[in-house]
Amino acid sequence: MFKQMIVKEWKEKIGLFLFALAGLLLFALAFSGYSKDKNTLDILATTLVLIFLPVFSLLLGASGFSSELQDGAWAYLFSRPVKRWRIWLAKYFSLFTILSVVILLFTLLVRLHPALKPTPDTFSFPLLDEDISYGILAFVLPLLLFTTAFSLSILSEKTHAVAFLAAFVWIVLQVAVTRGSFSLLNRGMFYSPFSLVSILSILIPLSLALASLVTLNRADFSQPRSRAWMFTKSAAAFILASVALVAVFTFGTGMFQRDRYIYNLEARNDAFYFATEKGFFRFDLAGGQTKKLARHPSMWGYMSMAGDKLAFTSYDYGGGWRGFAQLRIMSSDGKEDRLLVGTENQGSPLYGGTIYPVRISPSGDRVAFIVKHGPKATAEDLWVVRSDGSGLKGYDLGIPDAEYYMIVGFGRPETSVFVLCVQRIRPGNRDARMGARLLRVDLESGGVETLADQIRKPYVASMPRETWTSGPGGIAYIQHDEAASKEILAVLNPETLEIQTVDLEDSVTAFRWNKSGDELAFLTAGSRLGVYSLAEGRIVQVKEIKGYDLRWPSEALEWTSDGRIMLRKIEEKVSSICFLDANLSEQKAIRLPFRSHYASRIWSAGKYAIVEDTENHQLWGVDLGTDQWLRIY
C-alpha cells in the first residue's frame, strides 16, 4: 500500500514539486548573478532558508488530505479495508519523501554552488543575526512546519487556508512556549528556556500529529465541525500532556535545572572565580569555601576582574519574555553590585543589544565591552565606559561582518584596547578566510590598527592579569603560516608591537602562560610539549609526550602556581592529572575523584589544582600539599 500511496502522492503533488524545483533553480541563478555581492547573497540565502523552504513545507503539508476531503472522497478511501493510521502514515511518509528530495536538492545547491563555496557548513542570516547551521533551519524547521501543516490538513481541503492556519498556529504556540519557558530565567535556569523551547518545538508538532491521527481514527468526517472539535480537543490534550511531561522532567528530575556549563573566570592566588548559569561564584582558597557573589544569571560567563572590582554581563528578564543585557560592576566579594550600562532604554544606541565580552582595565577605571545585535544599526561595536558609569563612548572597528570578539586587554597606558575579532562566514564572504584578527584600538583617536591576522583557535591569550601591567609580558596567539602550511605560536609585545615567533616543525595546538607571565607552555599536533621563554626568546624545553589526554588541547594544559606543568592522563579508563618537573618528566599523578568520558578542563589556583566534571557539571579541587580532593561546586 505504501508504494501505491507514494506513487499517488507524487502524481498529485507533482505541481508543488515542480514549483520547488523552479524556485531552487531561480535561487541558483540568482546566486550566480549576485556571486560578488555578499549582502544580496545573504538576503537570498535567508529568503531561501527562512521563507522559501518553510513556505513550501507548509504548502506541501497542508495539501496532505486535501484530495481526500474534496467531494467526500474520504468516504471512498475510508471504505477500503485498511487501518486509518496506516493511511495517515502512508500519506505522511509519501509527502515526506517529496520534502526530502527538495531538501536534498537544496543541500546539493548550497554545497555545490560556486558562489556559496566559502561556506560549506554555516553562514549567517541577517534576520536572525546568528550563525545557525543548515541542519536546524533547512532540515528541522521545514520538517516541523510540514508536520504541523500536515496535521492540520485533515480539517479542510483548502490548502492555502490550512498553510496559513499552520503558520499561525506555529507562531502562536512558539511564542507561547518561548514566553512560558523564558519565565524560568528569573529562577536562575539560564539554559532551561532554550532546552525547553527546543524540546517543545518538537513536541508541539508531534502533539498535533497525534491529534490528527486520533481525529482521523475516531471523528465523523461527514461533520466538519465535530471533526475540528475533536482535533482541537485532542491537540489541546496532547500539548498539555507534552508540557506536563516536560514540566515533570524540568521540576521533578532537575534535568533542565542543572548547569550546562561552568565558566572559568579568574584564578587568583587567594580565590578562584567562576560562573554558571545560576550566577557568579568565588571559591576561597584559604577557607575552602564557595560563595555565590551575584544572583544575576551570567551571560556566558563574561566577567573581568581588576584589583577589587569585578565587571560582568548579565541579563535582566524583568518578568517578561524578552530580556535586556546589562553590564554590571561589583566588588570582588559580591558587594556593591550596581548597573553600569543597560540596554533597555530605547533612546540608547545600545538598545536591545547583546553585551559580549567585557574587560576592566588594570587600574579598574574603565570597562571595555562589545555590543552587537541591537535593532539600531550602529557602526560602533566596541564601547568603553568609566567604572562610575560616565563617559560612555563607542568605537567603530571598521571590520565588516565582524562577529566574535574577545577583548584581550588594555594597553599600557590604558589608552588603547586589544581586541580579537572573527569575521562572520557567509556566502561570498571570502574575507572570512583571513581568519581572526588582532586589533589595537586607540581610545583617544579612535584609530584601529590590525596587528595580526590569520589567527587560529585557540586564538589568543594575554599574559596573566597579575603580570599584565608589570613584566615584559605579551599577547600570545596561534597564527596560520600559509607558506609553511602550519600553525605557529606568536607572541606580540603590546608596547613595542614586536612579534616573536616560535618555530617548530609541526603545528601548535595549544598554549598557556605560566603564572609569572614569562614562559609559555605549548602543545603541538605531533604530541610534543614545549616551554618557550619570553625573556630568552627561545624554546627552553621540548619533549615528545605519550599517554596523556590531549583532547580539547587548549584546555589540556595548565601551569601550577609553583611553576609545574599540569596535564590530563587516562590509563585503563582511570583519569588523573599529572604534574611534570622542570625536565617535563612526570613527577606525580593524582587520580580524579570521578569518572568521565569527556575531557575535563583543568585550572590551577594557589595551592589547588581544579578539574571540571563535565558530565555532572561539578568542580573539584585538589590540595597539592595534601592531595585531598574537595568539591568546589
Added chain:
Amino acid sequence: MSELLKTTNLIKSFGRHLVFSNLNLKLGEGKVHGLLGLNGEGKTTLIRILLGVIPPDAGQIQYKDNAVSYRSDAYKQEVGYIPEDPFFYGGMRVGELLDFNAAFYRRWDAMRAADLLKRFSLDRRARIRTLSRGMKLRLEMAVALAAGPALLVLDDPTSGLDVPTRYDFLQDIIRELADSGTTILFSTHLVHELERIVDHLFILHRGRLILDEGYETVKKFTRRVRLVFEGEPPRTLGVDGVLCETREGQRMEAVVYPWSADKQKKMEEFSPTLLHVEPLTLEQVFRSFVAG
C-alpha cells in the same frame, strides 16, 4: 432467506438533529435491496455507517451473525462501495487505480479486473479525468467487483447518467451480480429504475424505516382506490393503512397498504357510486409512503 447483514437499534444524530433512531434493518443474502427516501433523510449517512466509514451513536451491526466493530477491516474486505459521485484520484490512469485498490484487498482478482475492463471497454492507460461519467461508473464497478464483494453498496450512482447507460448498468450488471449471489443495497433517487431489479424495499422517512418489505409484497398489497360519492365524501374510510388520501368535490382518492378484500368491503359500506382499485408503480408507492 438467510441474513447477510443486520442492524439493531442504530441511532445517529448530527448535533441536535436526530437523523434516525432505533433503526433495524436486515439484508437478505443474494437479494437486491432498494433504499429509498427523500433528500436529507439519512440514506447516505446510513450507508456510511454500514460501510464503517462513520460511527453510529449507538446500535449494532452484525455481518454473517458476527458483530462488526466500526472500522473493521475484515468486514470491509467483503463490502464493495460505489458512491454517488464517482471519486477517483484524477491524476491516475485506469490501470493505476486498479493497482492502487489491489493493494487493499486480499481477494483482489486481477484477471477479473482485466475482464471487466474489457467488458466495459475501458483502457488501462486512459487518464481517469478524461473519462465520461458513465465510464467512471463502470470503472468504479470494475474496482468494486474485482475485490469480490459479498455485499455491494451503491449510493445513488446512476443520477446524472443518460438513459441507455442507466439501463445497461441496472439491467445488465446489477441483475447479473444479484443472480450470482452478491447482496446489493441500492440507494437511488430514480425510484422507477429500481422496479426492474429490486427484491426488497426500505423507505427511510423522518428518522425511521417506514417500509421494510419484499417488493413483490409491496407491489401486490399497495393499491390506489378511487371513490365517487353522490354527496360529500366521508371524513374517513374507516380502514387501517391509508397512506394518503385526497378529496375533490364528490371524489376521493386513497392509497392503502396493505390492501385486502376486507378493506374493500368496508369502503363499499359507504355506498360510493364508483369504487375503482388499481395497482401502483414503485414511484407511486414511494410517493404515497412519504406523502403522509
